Amino acid sequence: MLYEQWHRLVSRQWGAWRRVVAFERRLEAHLDALVIGGESALALCREKARQGDAGECYAASRVLVRHGLHGDVCELVGDVDESDLSRLQAISDALCVDLGKSDEEDCLERLLKSGPVNASRARVASRLAGYRRCEGWAGELCGLLGSESLDEETKAIILKEFVPLKPPRHLLNADCFGQGGEGAYRFPVSLIRARSGQEVDEAMLSGVPMCCGLCGDKQALDLLKTMPVDQDVLFAMGLLGDVTAIPLLIRALEHEDHAEAASLSLYLVTGAPLYExxxxxxxxxxxxxxxxxxxxxxxxxxxxxxxxxxxxxxxxLSRQATDWRSWVQEHGERFDSSRRYRNGRLFSPECLIENLGSESVPARVREAAYEELAIRYAVDFSFDLRMPVEAQLNALEKYEAWNQAVTDRFEPGEWYAGGNIMEPCHAR
Incomplete structure (x- = not known):
């Protein structure tokens, strides 16, 4: 029950995420009790790991890992039906949090090399490798993308988990990533290339609004304007921080389906405290x-x-176009159309770190800020929205210390990629 409640808390878009730490400590106390419960508790955990629901599977898996029995958990993964996403998520969460650093290699060996790799093994292994930054397994994961036994959805998941890894250049150029990325592959392929400093051209950005927001330069707004207006397009405009998009975003407020995304993007650009x-x-x-x-x-x-x-x-955030028009009329002169903005200030790493630690923005903004720091400024500390709160706070401290060390390196309001000012083209 505690796991399912925790899962709902960390999966929600809005909420005071820092307060989840109290809930995690409560959950931790129950797990500790099971760990010290002796053979009877361990026997119960073995049973629930195989036959219990997602919450029981999660608790049992964490207890087994703490007893040094990660091999039992890896064996369990292969028996979980690939359609049972809740149990696969539970096992992944357990391994990501509790697996010892020295056991990572053995665990991935068991999942990927101890027999035929089915979708369940591939999903859990890719999640673990991405979460723990196991870069040495990039080649093995890349090889799975060519497997005929894995469905396209599983391959898309592998690519998504692959994003935070730093694959060797020969893998970036391999056919498994595709030349332009197709369908569900295009978004993660774009992020992989952008994080690695490779070119993400207009052909690849086309039709993938989030990539325009995360990877594009000032001209990317023109590309977004050619796409059918939806929440992703409007959100990408907010990420770009181009103030020339403000009139379009205000007009979007007049459409009920677009109002939420438009108001969020207006807030990201202007920082205006307009609420209703x-x-x-x-x-x-x-x-x-x-x-x-x-x-x-x-x-x-x-x-x-x-x-x-x-x-x-x-x-x-206010969804009233009149509120935003009045605010822009009063404060618009302080924005320079040649610069980019975040939270009402000239765009900088500090603004992104502020978003990363904020409790007043939705989870997708925090997730985007993490990607932007890696893509725009080439800084990537291990971070994940499903990390325990204390681990997220530790990551924030690392980002803040890094920012203090590079204060004078980046010009606020400029368009960056890989830590360098972007040339005047759609993307780098």
Whole structure:
């Protein structure tokens, strides 16, 4: 039960993520009790690792790893059906957190070289290698991409986990990465190349808005304008930090489906503290309605009397175009259209580190800030949104110390890639 609650907490888009540390300590106390519980507890954990639900599998796997029995957990992985994503996620979480550094090689050997590699083994192994930065396994993971026994979804997952690794140049040029990246491959392939300092041209950026936001230069906004407007396109505009996108983002507020992404991007660029308090009605689940309520719904009638409608009152970034137009009219002169901005200030590593540690932005902004630090400024400390909170705070301290050491190296507001100012082209 505690694992499932933790999983929901770390998977949500909004929330005070630092407070999860208290929950993690509570979970840790239960795990410690199982570890010192002797043979009876260990026998129970062996049973639950194979037959329990995701939460039981997670707890049991962590206990087994702490007893030095990571081999038992690796053997378990091959028996988990590839469609049982919750159990595979649970085992991955357990190995990533508790596996000893000295056991990484043996664990990956067991997962990838002790017999035929099925989708379950490939997914857990790639997750572990990416989380722990096991760069020596880049070639083995790359080889899996050519396997006929693995489905395309699994290969896309392998590529995603491959992103934080630093593969040798000969692997970057290998056919397994594709020349331009296709379908689900294109986004991770673009990130792999960008992180490694290779060219990510317009052909590769085309149709992948997030890549434009993370890798593109000032001209990338023109490319985004050619794409059908959706939440990813609007979010990418916010990441670019180009103030010439502000009028377009304000217009997008007038469309309900785009308002959330547009308001977030406006905030990322301007840092304007524009908020509104609104009542958000709960989505109607027709399966939970009585027959007479379903009939009312079909006739377009109101299901609840005034003031009794289920939902919650929330404070969120303003989605009112008039609010943003007024703010821009009053403060717009302080922005230079030739520079890029984040949080209302000239774009810099400090702004990204601020986003990385913020509790007032959604998880996707924190995740993007981590990628931007690696792509734009060539700094990459081990970081993951599913890391324990204390590990995330340790990573933040490393980024802050790095930033103090390079304060004068980067010009605020300039467009960077790989730690160098970008030339005037769509991407580097």
């Amino acid at each position: 308090t609104v009542f958000v009605p709960e989505a109607v689940d027709e399966d939970l309605l009585f027959d007479d309520e379903k009939e009312k719904l079909a006739r377009g009638e109101v299901l609840w009397p005034p003031g009794k409608e289920p939902g919650e009152t929330v404070t969120r």
